[in-house]
Amino acid sequence: MTLKEMLKKTTIDSVLNELLISYPECIADKHHYKSVLEFIDSTPTINFNDFMIMVSLIDPSEDDGYEEDIDEEAYLSIAGYSEKENLHFALGFSRWEEWANAEIVIQEDLELKTEELLAMCLYEMTFYGFNQDEIASELEDLEKGIMLH
Structure with a gap:
């Protein structure tokens, strides 16, 4: 199932409510998050298989060398995965x-x-901002910085 398909199973307001429960600091930008959800909803459905979105629980306590009270607790991870x-x-x-x-x-x-899940993805999608051109510019700057070193 895709993010677009999942959004059809609920409402934008329900996702925004969950976002604010999970990430209360987002309240000031609620209208921006709503715009991104509307963008997802209106985006044409295409057959996309460049990567998958992997959602998993990362539990550092399962790693060798884990130290209780020092290492992190388990957390949810959303990452891309390119099978190719x-x-x-x-x-x-x-x-x-x-x-x-x-x-x-x-x-x-x-x-x-x-x-x-939709709220978590929304938060991750907008981590670098609410304007895709600015996000692409940030990536370009980052890549230039890496190449210079």
Whole structure:
């Protein structure tokens, strides 16, 4: 199932409510988040298979060398995965059209409400801002900085 398909199973207001429960600091930008959800909803459905969106629970306590009270607690991870390149990557700089149409794969034993998952994805999608051109520019600057070193 894709983000676009999941959004059709709920309402934009329900996703926004979940977003503000999970990320209360987002209240000032609620209208921006609503615009992104409307963008996803209106984005044409395309067959997109460049990457998948992988949703999983990362539990540092399962790693060797874990130290209680020092290492992090378990957390949810949303990452891209390219099967073709066998590569996991951060999705923050991905185009929203890609987010909308990428297949979402949820870890088998993970139980999330649709609105909760959509809110998490929305937060990740907009981590670098609410304007895709500015986000692309930020990525370009980042890549230039990496090349200079």
